[in-house]
Amino acid sequence: MTHILAIDQGTTSTRAILFDANMAIIGQAQQEFAQHFPKSGWVEHDADDLWGTTVKTCREVLQNAGLSASDVAGIGITNQRETTIVWDKATGHPVYNAIVWQDRRTSDMCETLRAQGHEDTLCQISGLVVDPYFSGTKVSWILDHVQGARARAENGELLFGTVDSFLIWKLTGGASHVTDATNASRTMLYDIHQGAWSAQACAILDVPMAMLPDVKDCAAEFGQTTPDIFGAAIPILGVAGDQQAATIGQACFEPGMMKSTYGTGCFALLNTGQTPVTSQNRLLTTIAYQLDGQPTYALEGSIFVAGAVVQWLRDGLQIIDNARDTQPLAQSSDPSQNVIFVPAFTGLGAPYWAPDCRGAIYGLSRGSGPAEISRAALESVGFQTRDLIEAMQADIGHKADTVLRVDGGMSASNWTMQFLSDILGAPIDRPKVLESTATGAAWLAGMYAGLYPDAKTFAQTWSRDCRFEPVMTSDISDERYASWQRAVRATLSV
Numbered sequence: 001m002t003h004i005l006a007i008d009q010g011t012t013s014t015r016a017i018l019f020d021a022n023m024a025i026i027g028q029a030q031q032e033f034a035q036h037f038p039k040s041g042w043v044e045h046d047a048d049d050l051w052g053t054t055v056k057t058c059r060e061v062l063q064n065a066g067l068s069a070s071d072v073a074g075i076g077i078t079n080q081r082e083t084t085i086v087w088d089k090a091t092g093h094p095v096y097n098a099i100v101w102q103d104r105r106t107s108d109m110c111e112t113l114r115a116q117g118h119e120d121t122l123c124q125i126s127g128l129v130v131d132p133y134f135s136g137t138k139v140s141w142i143l144d145h146v147q148g149a150r151a152r153a154e155n156g157e158l159l160f161g162t163v164d165s166f167l168i169w170k171l172t173g174g175a176s177h178v179t180d181a182t183n184a185s186r187t188m189l190y191d192i193h194q195g196a197w198s199a200q201a202c203a204i205l206d207v208p209m210a211m212l213p214d215v216k217d218c219a220a221e222f223g224q225t226t227p228d229i230f231g232a233a234i235p236i237l238g239v240a241g242d243q244q245a246a247t248i249g250q251a252c253f254e255p256g257m258m259k260s261t262y263g264t265g266c267f268a269l270l271n272t273g274q275t276p277v278t279s280q281n282r283l284l285t286t287i288a289y290q291l292d293g294q295p296t297y298a299l300e301g302s303i304f305v306a307g308a309v310v311q312w313l314r315d316g317l318q319i320i321d322n323a324r325d326t327q328p329l330a331q332s333s334d335p336s337q338n339v340i341f342v343p344a345f346t347g348l349g350a351p352y353w354a355p356d357c358r359g360a361i362y363g364l365s366r367g368s369g370p371a372e373i374s375r376a377a378l379e380s381v382g383f384q385t386r387d388l389i390e391a392m393q394a395d396i397g398h399k400a401d402t403v404l405r406v407d408g409g410m411s412a413s414n415w416t417m418q419f420l421s422d423i424l425g426a427p428i429d430r431p432k433v434l435e436s437t438a439t440g441a442a443w444l445a446g447m448y449a450g451l452y453p454d455a456k457t458f459a460q461t462w463s464r465d466c467r468f469e470p471v472m473t474s475d476i477s478d479e480r481y482a483s484w485q486r487a488v489r490a491t492l493s494v
């Protein structure tokens with residue numbers, strides 16, 4: 001048993017990644033699934049698609065590597081966070097589609113919670129701001145809109161889980177209803193200080209506690225897969241939400257270390273050690289990881305649209321065929337045009353938390369075309385990251401003393417990473433292994449299985465592919481950033 005299987009159940013695809021005893025990736029399989037947008041601002045997944053693609057990719061990666069379940073010492077699961085599933089305890093059938101983290105349908109409910117004065121209490125308990133992003137209001141919405149669901153949930157007939165929890169339930173044939181502390185910390189129902197579900201938050205959000213999974217450390221025994229799925233039982237030994245798994249995979253184990261992942265959205269996490277830091281600048285306090293019962297906390301800035309803006313250029317505007325095309329277009333753009341793109345397709349996340357605002361492009365002239373719009377789209381990712389880093393620095397009272405580590409699909413774009421460094425006025429490190437999320441999940445499982453080293457030794461294996469250093473003068477970068485801030489203010493006022 002010399003391998004670890006990581007499952008990365010993301011927003012747009014499910015991947016299974018196989019690691020050998022040296023933590024090298026020896027195979028991967030990936031499958032996309034349908035996105036459902038039933039109404040403006042609503043985003044759903046068919047939970048059975050998440051399960052089906054998980055089984056298919058795991059089987060495929062094992063088969064292609066010529067391995068069987070008995071070669072696998074453990075499974076590590078990492079997942080899109082906050083996405084909410086409610087299912088029938090007796091049958092395992094979801095009672096409604098998975099409501100995805102990007103979904104804004106509970107915006108009015110959040111407004112009511114704020115008007116009722118619950119914001120401070122919920123923030124003190126959960127470390128989160130009141131926003132439709134998190135699971136709590138989504139669970140409540142399902143219970144209110146699926147006939148009979150609330151009564152059945154109160155009777156203990158329905159279960160709630162984030163995607164990790166649902167997959168573990170299915171993988172273990174209904175034997176384990178569990179999650180880990182990082183996923184729990186994204187629900188708005190979990191007390192991140194006490195390390196337990198909060199009766200007060202559940203009462204405010206009207207979520208019956210009987211539905212909630214048991215919460216475990218990130219490296220623990222989450223259950224065994226039933227033998228029929230992969231041919232033999234495999235223990236599930238590691239679980240973390242995908243941004244936390246990337247923090248682990250980037251070996252940000254020391255306070256002050258920071259990573260930013262550029263996938264569909266962008267999520268920057270700053271390790272703040274064993275003391276939670278309450279943000280004064282509308283960032284989130286969250287659990288970065290929990291090992292041996294000890295939580296390590298992080299400040300998090302969450303941006304809803306990063307790579308998704310590139311997808312929109314491809315699928316919506318149709319001005320590119322491939323995400324990679326954005327770089328040559330940006331390079332060929334007219335540098336004298338100050339086109340600013342605020343990609344608030346699903347509102348704005350940190351530090352604005354404006355679920356109902358929508359996107360805008362400013363500064364267009366007759367000479368503006370695909371090149372200028374592509375450049376503005378890539379630059380929006382840099383500007384949004386600067387919003388987060390400025391808020392983090394204000395919260396901790398000084399500049400972070402380590403170099404920002406980047407990963408995720410969009411970090412492959414050298415142009416974007418150079419602009420990021422320019423606009424932050426700080427160096428950026430991109431690691432050799434860009435699969436930080438899967439690596440984090442694999443390390444948790446492999447470390448628990450005794451196959452992989454402890455955190456300190458693992459951290460020494462992190463290695464840099466490239467460092468981006470700022471070349472733009474601070475005058476220009478501050479001027480560009482000021483344009484961005486004006487554009488955001490204008491967008492928020494529409």
Ligand SMILES: Nc1ncnc2c1ncn2[C@@H]1O[C@H](COP(=O)(O)OP(=O)(O)O)[C@@H](O)[C@H]1O
Pocket residue numbers: 010011012013262263264265306307308309310311323324326327408409410412413
């Ligand atoms: N070379 C590139 N330039 C710009 N954006 C890119 C590039 N490659 C990938 N992307 C963007 O990165 C995202 C995919 O990253 P990934 O980490 O796989 O996302 P997720 O886990 O959210 O599905 C897509 O939104 C895509 O548009």
Ligand SMILES: O=P(O)(O)OC[C@H](O)CO
Pocket residue numbers: 009010011012079080081082101241242243263264265
């Ligand atoms: O699936 P990703 O990589 O887009 O990540 C989504 C985040 O977990 C949402 O909080």
